[in-house]
Amino acid sequence: MRNKSLDAGKAMAAFGVVFIHVSFPGQTGQIIKALARSAVPFFFMVSGYFCYYNRRNTDRGKRITDKIPAKVQHILTLLAFAVLFYFLWESAMHLVEKEAIGPWLQEMVKKEHLKELFRYNSTSQLKPHLWFLPALIYCYILDYFIEKLHLGKLAYLSVPVLLGYFLWRAYFGRFQGVFYHTMEYRNYFFMGMPFFLTGQMIHEYEKLLDRKLSWQVLAVGGLLGSGGIIWEYFQAGAREVYPGNVLLAVCLFLLCILYDTKSRRLEYLAVLGREFAFPIYLLHPSVAELMKKLADFLGISRNPAYLWLRPILVCGCTIFLVRAVSRLWSSQQKCGIVFRRHN
Template sequence: MRNQTFDKLKAIACILIILIHCKFPSVFGDLCEALARFGVPMFFAIAGVYLVKNEDSDIRSIRSNLLRKLKKTVSITFKVWLIYTVYSFIYAMTVKYGALEWFNEKFNLFEFSRLILFNSGKFIYDFTYAFDHMWYLFALIYVYGLCYIFAPLLKKGALPISVVLMGFLYFGEFLQIYYPIRPFGISVSVWYTIRNWLFVGIPFTLLGYYIKNNNVSLMLKQPLTVGSVLTITGIFSTLMEFKKWGSVEVYFGSLLIVTGLLIAACSNTDKKDSDKEASIVHRSLAFVGRELSSNIYFYHVLVISLLGWCIDRVNAELYGSAIFMYLRPVIVITITILISIFIYKVKFITIKNDKNLRK
């Protein structure tokens, strides 16, 4: 039976992620961004929860499930990347950027090497849409591929591998803040040296897998209390870390939030709410997480870029308006949700028509 709590968490996470790329102004925006940093790690952790169908699956079944997920992720990644690449070319032409210059800047050996090593680079982002949010998809391909290869080690290796890699993650962030070294000529201060498939994708996916398949919630006397305490502690920790060090890729508080929410969600039985209005809210959140969250994540950067393109041509002075800058994230969230609903409806109608034709 599907755990709708994870769908609700995906809904909240995907909305908060927009606030990283389209911030509210002032300190309020900075704090929202800091708290939203748990979003992508949460997506990886939920992917880990659903990494295998059940804890008793044999290696063949695990690999079969992972191969299906891998093929689906590769297909989705290619489609999303193609949409953004076509958009980037069209955008570049509208601002009189040379086609050859655009091509050479994006598709070269250096940018391709950054994609392969770090899931980043101008292969998946450029000046036309500025954010490399697609790194998540490329990292997820690596995660599924490596879990497929090392499936026999999943059960015993999930926790120690996750702990070791998270240790490297936070050690790397320590270096970014205090000792910005340059191993192999690459500055450790560059965001993608820490935020990639190895130090974020794999450890958080394995964390989700471990908590779910080792029934961590069942081993705790009061899992909801423990989960709530960890989550609240993580929120305060994130805020204190932001005050001390400013913006970082993955706060230690983000780890606490993800762990707390995983424990709470795995222990949640999803009982029906007695309050009718509350149940509508919960059902709506579950629907957004289940059906819309992926497309919200995929296309919010496109909406941000398009909105910026329009504002630059209509009234660039709007960027100087505090009221507009507070409304801008709300506008982006609203448009992105509406686009995602449209995509869902088209997909639903298409599948329904296909079924009718087969009858």
């Protein structure tokens, strides 16, 4: 049986990713963006949670061989689709803006940019938000070797160390005058693996956590994390991540895992998270670009009402587009249009 709370959490996290890239105006928008930065750690924990298997299983080797490579292949397929889509999209945008495509292509395949892709999962030359997919592939590959070499418990012990390095590079280091480029901490190793492994740990010790943690404790933890993020924003200004994001993401994930709801009120959110979280993540930048061009054409791009509605409109239009494409694709398959047999 699917976890409705977790599916709804995935939908909220997808909206959080949208709010990171399409901000509400003013300081309120920056606070919402700071809170929304818990979304990516949440998604890494989801991936780790569903990649867990029982280490006491005697058929461990076979399960590794079957499970992780299949997941890598799935993400590679999604990444290939995303790269193709945004290559065509950016090419079309260059043509619309009457800009030369050649220099853009040359810039994208420069040696230093390819090194950043393979070393740090940086996809900034195409679309920055796509970095999550190669990072997740690296996490699966690392987990494959962790399990093959029976290093699961040791990997769990590395989680606080990796989180410490991550927060030092992303947040605390700046107070000592040490600065890191975003890609030097927002990558598979410092951001991906600690949360990925945390998701696995939560799965392994789920029964124990269920006995020890009440929903009230997790709710208070989430509120403390949220309050910490807001306080950290006012103290340190805009950052890529805050320590409070770690607490908020973990508490929300535990609430979803341990306290699944049966309420019908979350049904629509659960459906969105189950079926459309990835398409929302993938397509929202293109929807935002189209909306910006439309707003410029209509002369409302600086209108306060539009600026406040813009993130919500991007979410709504992206959902509408995804659902429309999904229904069209489904109807075509049923009618035999997509894979039509030729005589």
